Amino acid sequence: MITSDTRHTTGTLVIKSVVALIAALLLFAPFLFQDVRSLEVAARICIFIVLVASFDLLIGYTGIVSFAHTMFFGFGAYGAAILLKQMGPGWTPVLLGALAGVAVSLVFAVAIGLLSLRVKAIFFAMITLAAASVVLVLASQLSQITGGEDGIIYKSPDLFKTATKLLTDADGKVVRLWDVKLNGKLAAYYFVFITSLILFLAMLRFVGSPFGTVLKAIRENEARAEAIGYRVVAYRTAVFCLSATIASLAGTVYAVWLKYTGPDTALSFSIMIDILLMVVIGGMGTMWGAVIGAVLLILAQYYLRDLMGAASEALTGVPLLPELLAPDRWLFWLGIIFILLVYFFPRGIAGTMMTGRKGA
């Protein structure tokens, strides 16, 4: 929004600087954090930023509550996974998988959208929940195609093999840049980073466009949006399709990165809950919120345990504290952090900081 927000520039500036810092860290992640797990976390953050941002198009911008977002993510992931398994590694299965995932997602999104976007929000949410449950059950039952509960293991395109040398020196050894091997793993990470960046920038574009303003109008006052001449059902269906398409593409990228797709990585409701938490923590109705929410939750999931382990050890000898901070209690502390975040940032971190303390 170019025209507004002369009011709370400091908060906005802080959030934007944090996002810029996150972008820089993700851009240089392979060079800054040179272990396998960190790169895994960085890639997951990239994908989830896109996934959460696309979910925010629905819940934060338009006010549509859907529980089917992982379903679309799963369509994209399984599309690529099944074809990579059947056709062997290569770019054709990735592209076809992406297209198939998007096509199936669009069919579902249009069907759900037209059938149920006219009804009350709660019924719509229930219908998306039902559809997602059915797809989850189907994915685990149709084990010949989907690998069932075990999922599918496959190879990604040759470019992304760890053994692939992007640049070789005179001896035929892989070139190192700042001590990092320029190999296929690096290429795979940048594939994830760049596709995520493109999808995220596209969404930034959408929300700042006239289309984006209509979405906000629908969220704010559906009846008035209709009265001034916007076909609300058409816009809601369109944004549902758009959001599904982006989630599906994110799924394909994740499948290529992981070289494994199963219900736990691409379809389960625990992912849906993660997305919801990320969007709530980061702040609804702002793309920056998706970035902050995804980063915080994923870092907490991966590192809170380690951090607590270290803290617990450092405090040995002190009564009670090491017990409280035992790594096994990490979920307990995660819960407490969430409650505090929601209490102090009722509109999410980005949402609260950028709009100031409204109604406080």
Next chain:
Amino acid sequence: MTSPSLVTEDLTIRFGGHVAVNSVSCAFHPGELTVIVGPNGAGKTTFFNLISGQLTATSGRVLKDGTEITGLSPSARAHHGVGRAFQLTNLFPQLTVLENIRLAVQARSGHGWRMFRPVSGFRELTRKAEHYLEATRLSTVAHQAAATLPHGDQRKLEVALLMAMEPDVYMFDEPTAGMSLDHAPDVLDLIAQIKADTSKTVLLVEHKMEVVRALADRIIVLHNGELLADGDPTEIMSSRIVRDVYLGTAQGTGGEDAA
């Protein structure tokens, strides 16, 4: 006289056994400001809802410039040039005043589906929105969220949204409701300006008699959903039947009018 821009033919809506609007036939012409009066529950707002599409008639027809719009959605009717302001303030509360108005301008321009260019790139939208900001004297609060405006300014914004739609038929539902006497003239001036454009048809629901006297070219009286009287203001105001049903009741609920 010119051909009517808006016509209702036997317009009726039933809610179960209750007939809220009963067979109302009426024609509204460009250059004419019609005030719709009647006691509370007479069906004035329901009649508006049937014309602007928030409700669909049980029977009867609504025609805009001869085209039937009876079954259309509110958005489709807006594109046919039927615009409506609401009795209860009905804005986009968290968006700024400028954004509110620009949305209405944009709806009319048909740019709502443009996804790739930033809003700021559509200068003509902003320029038009600013024009209506000035016309309604809301420029100073352009960047405030609509929800933070005082009531009087919210009513003005309500009118600004309708003006920005640039309809042929303007429908105002108690535009000065809840406004103090100092602020009401602002809104009434705006309505008078619209009325001055002879290509526009204006429908106005209003209780305040001084407003009715000042603006009305014609008055229609609704009572229990039926069209009780239709005619020249002086004629209607002096008619006994109208005094009995309307003015009598209005005195009984005078507290609301004074609010």
